[in-house]
Amino acid sequence: MKIDWKAKLASRKFWALLAGFVSSLLVAFNVSEGSVAQVTSIITAFGSVAVYILAESSVDKAATGKDSTKTEGSDNKE
Structure with missing residues (x-):
């Protein structure tokens, strides 16, 4: 099964999942609330x-x- 990464990266649901998952892991490992908020902010900003x-x-x-994928100097005659 091939994953369509372009579609995944363009999905807001994917970025929400990633932010939630990472935040949960950070809380589970007793990382400070400030650090959790900063990491979550970075993930959501990158996702946006x-x-x-x-x-x-x-x-x-x-x-x-x-x-x-076509470049300006290609053999296209338009």
Whole structure:
């Protein structure tokens, strides 16, 4: 079974799961509340950026009608 990482990283549910899971582990290992809050904030901030970047690339791809893997100097005759 192949995992679609692009879809996973673009999922807000995935980032909420990750933040909750890591926070729970930190609490279980008696890490201070301040540190738990900082780690959770970093995870959710990174998740927000990742979702935004992937969403914008999808919108840009749809707007141009081109495959994002093609480069400007390729053999495309448009």
